[in-house]
Amino acid sequence: MSHEENTGAAGKSGGFTLGRLLHSPLALPLIGLIVVSVLMGLASDNFFSLNNILNVLRQVSIVGILAVGMTFVILTGGIDLSVGAVMALVGTIIAGLIVNSGIPAPLAMLAGLVLGTVIGLANGALVAWGRMPAIIVTLATMGMARGLALIYSGGYPISGLPSWISWFGVGRIGVVPVPVIIMLVIYAIAWVLLQRTPFGRHVYALGGNETAAKLSGVKTQRVKLVVFGISGLTSAFAAVILTGRLMSGQPNAGVGFELDAIAAVVLGGTAIAGGRGLILGTLIGAVLLGILNNGLNLMGINPYLQDVIKGAIILLAIYIGREWR
Amino acid sequence: MSHEENTGAAGKSGGFTLGRLLHSPLALPLIGLIVVSVLMGLASDNFFSLNNILNVLRQVSIVGILAVGMTFVILTGGIDLSVGAVMALVGTIIAGLIVNSGIPAPLAMLAGLVLGTVIGLANGALVAWGRMPAIIVTLATMGMARGLALIYSGGYPISGLPSWISWFGVGRIGVVPVPVIIMLVIYAIAWVLLQRTPFGRHVYALGGNETAAKLSGVKTQRVKLVVFGISGLTSAFAAVILTGRLMSGQPNAGVGFELDAIAAVVLGGTAIAGGRGLILGTLIGAVLLGILNNGLNLMGINPYLQDVIKGAIILLAIYIGREWR
Amino acid sequence: QDKLKIGMTFQELNNPYFVSMQEALNEAAADLGADVVVTDAGHDVAKQISDVEDMLQQGIDILLLNPTDSAGIEAAVHAAKAQDVIVVAVDANANGPVDTFVGSKNRDAGYMSCKYLAEALGGEGEVAILDGIPVVPILQRVEGCKAALEEFEGISLVTTQNGRQDRSVALGVVENMIQSHPNLAGIFSVNDGGAMGALAAIQGSGRDIKLTSVDGAPEAVKAIADGTPFIETTAQFPRDQVRVGLAMALAQKWGARVVPGEVPIDVMVVDSENAADFSW
């Protein structure tokens, strides 16, 4: 929200004012967030308790982190359907390395982060140098990652982790849950990368006009490689939190999370065609989704009906947003 | 394979020759099909039996029909993630109308076809007039359709259908299974629509360059509306076959089928960005996927490993195809 | 805070087995005048933990937990116990300080089904297993089944494929199984959902293959009564599991100190002889 924020639809310099905020691409996601929060608050007494707010944020953290990598990829005009499966694979392997292979947990986690990044880079290489459409590449790697996770674990969840690992999932620093802190740190780093580094400019440029970016000397293929690498890395971070939350490696975890992550990105105001969007919007989008899930649960709505309501609210939010932007 | 074939990637006139075929966009999917078939035939004795071939085609029919609508949508540059869920909803409602409401089966099926078309048109209207990205619209309607199916059925499969309905799923005319005949008829109609009618040309034009199509007077929004309507209709046809195959309405059927349908379309050589592709390619793509599933099953490969192999083969096919085209 | 509030989280709610549990819960709660909150995890443990957290925010007194995964759900159990909520695992057990586990004897169920199948085949022939989602109850059924099959020398297990407990997936998988094994004589499916798909495949092939399964779902029972190739299902008692589980929780709530840690619920063979009279 600083005035130099690059939205891909920049405004003029100037201090922070309400008017400026209303014209920023964050306006709509924010309004959506406020409206939905107020509605939920009215419908359920517990909604606005500090406890519940932290609870929502903790629940949001996994999809929120996946959505960071997704934002990078979508900003370049790509898409990554493999995030949920990669998270499951990395989580399973971390647990397996610790439990079955007796590797010290910190080392295993490091290996997991490296693995996630490598898979992401592989996606990126296939998209960049293989010149294949991202949607197909990541669709295929999604199936492969899931299959590998099941093969590695034999289909069984891997449990028996040292208990301190649950710190990543349920621990707190002060009142704030650890996963929330990890998520916020990742968002902060992503913000700096996108807004304050040449690489960030190149990400926007690639999504804005790939040919022009290439002609200007942007190493477009390397940018593609890196954004998918980042997406793999954030999937691996999500896997660490997931492992902490589930205290086990779950080869079946994260089915459909890619769709939640995409929804968070788009609800946050990022153009699905790339080139425009803010990482802060994604955070708001992820929280909005989390609030919807939490609020509908708190209101005790029939689980089947929840899907219908969620779909309708997403449509409504995007519909209004489309006019605004 | 006729010389006037509209691929969106024009070729020269001329009769049918091997050289021409090798340069047609169908070449690669066909080669893929042949290679995979031969491999499967070598690995498994039963593969090339008439019985097994008909078996594969019957298994392919549902995804094959979904992929027809998906081809129309992708050719215009869109995507439809709701096909699997719409199929489940329509199937559930057809079964419910017959079993719970006592409506005559033919009438119930007609209602199902209308319902599917209406949902498709709703997707289309949101994309065309709502100017929202197709991926988000259909993601939302996917969730909503699934939720509605579960609400309508209360989570139970709806069984107790008159037994003749199984004709749609397991019946035969001569040796050929009924679902295969239905699928082939739908492909034939789609071929005529795409290759021999102005509407078909407009579908390609929209995917090739939407602005140019619009400025030359093509009713682009109506074309969008109609392609999604077609996708809804083919989903409903798939639902009829599914109902016949399962002899019940299954609210949770078809999860992930949208991804299979997309894979079939892209394996068939259609560009994911739209504007280029052939409906025959989609048929080949769907059969290729079916053969992979069937062959890997016949070979008794570990089901987890099957996902990995399938992903790798899809990647390989698209990778080679990309150079060829 | 006078009214009793019961929360139940299901691993899935698009399976008649769990839907009937939910119905039994609603009936029992209506009798008690208690509030009920129900959530559907859709086979996603992470979502299930979130669901439990949300229920705890609503101040439930009793948590009936039908875990998607025993190990994965542990954090939710701890969270619930931290708020002094009584936790009863239903159908599948959960790690952590669960007060009571009420569940079927899944190993027995697999054993009984496969023994019945092998006997129906006269102790010889090729059989196949239609596997499902790898969670503990399913794994135990497969284990029990294999143990039973091993008791028959003439029986050979030729293939195990995964039908994901989904009728449409199972249908395709079994069609392929039948193609690749011309001498296949029997199939054991880990649940009735998959079995219904397998039944359609068998009927479609016109071959004489016998089918057994676990659950006792209404559709399966009807198919057995109708004299199809589906000859037996080892019935569980989902409604009774909930009733017993709730009773255990209430007993503890009322101050009972010696609540059983585990209440195994028997399973029962349903075949053409008793199918007509059976229902959940």
Added chain:
Amino acid sequence: MLELNGIRKSFGKIEVLHGVDLEVRAGEVHALLGENGAGKSTLMKILCGILQPSAGTIRIDGTERHFADYDQAIAAGIGIVFQEFSLIPHLDAVENMFLAREMRGPLGLLNRKAMRARAGQIMRQLAVDVPLDVPINRLSVAEQQFVEIAKALSLEARILVLDEPTATLTPSEVEHLFKVMRELRRQGVAIVFISHHLEEIFEICDRITVLRDGDFVGSCAVSEVDNDRLVEMMVGRRIENNFPPKPAPDPAAPLAIEVEEVQLKRGGPVSRFALRKGEILGFAGLVGSGRTETVLAMLGAGPATRCKVKVDGVETRFAGPDEGLAHGIGLLPESRKEQGLITSFSILQNVSLNNYGKYRKGHWFIDLKKELDCTRTAMGQVRVKAQGPHARVDTLSGGNQQKVVIARWLNHDMQVLIFDEPTRGIDVGAKAEIYALMRAFTEKGGAIIMISSELPEVIGMSDRVCVFRSGGIVATVEGDAINSETIMTHATTGRVEHVA
């Protein structure tokens, strides 16, 4: 200082450059001339390392160089302004100028202050006032063009390539650009300048090199040639009078279209004009004066706050070009690639795209044979140079692509055609053919609105001219009043009335 020798280039099996030489000295403006598709842009891309030559050498200051990519060319002091814009729509001018060579501060983070300062400095040097922190896509075309030039200058290039930079500029902006070029020349920069406007060549260039169909025709000083000689070198023949004769004005001719009022945005001017059958109505004005927007608004394809149109005397409201089509009004948009053609389609498919009413069989289906025959006829009419009706349009040169769009409309039996910059980027030979076709169309009773930024074209072709300024019509002139002074006076000083 720059020497290209025997450059050859093939795309697949087709060779498009057959051994071209080019020698450019420090401190000169060197014109590169040739018809559409002669290979000018291709040669420049080879110079910049974007394309690799099949044969030939590049020497700078006498040493042979190979550029594997554009970055290496930049390092050698080469900068280029591309024929197609290469700006990123949602980034601002500063970000665009420094894209891929950002200035870095501590920790390798962006140093926005330094970049903004440097950008301001370059803009001052160019003496243009372009907003620096507004997304590029909100700038006018001319402003974007200057950002492109500033971007090339920020490289501090010693060799600067300008590929048709004036195609989108107005005369006064062109003058301004020339001033900048002269200043750079004084500083010793070697400039390669590409343009189809021959008068510009004589104004600014020192020497010329001419290409024809990928062949090197010759190189000489500008002072050694005159206009006719130049055209002959480019086209290989002499071109007689460009413009067909104008018919006598017929004020009694019925009105094809009468626009009673059109206002583009609230508070802007309200315009009115009428189009007679059998006439060519020119729309003149500076770039961005609202000509394109006005016709788009009229057809319902662009925004308008007021719009009242009568077609053949009947009041009509268009919701989009499709409804215009239904009333016999066709639009040839200003950018053929982005707005006119489906580039992946064949000529045949592009020509028949919106005209299937003509080729129906059994009401629902396309009559493929008739479609093919009609396309052949239409292609012959406008003389499209191509292998046949099934050739993909993206394999055609710019001029031939434009002819395909024109063929589409001439094949369509329209009453009114709106031609927006019909000859932009078209070489002199092809232009004459297009002019003849336009006249033939009006002689049969059709009417044409021709938007053009080329004054000679407006003067040579129009029966009447509407002059635009700031979004509205400031004057309509006819007869002898159609001359450059009158039009330019109105276009630069005409008064617009703002209406709430």
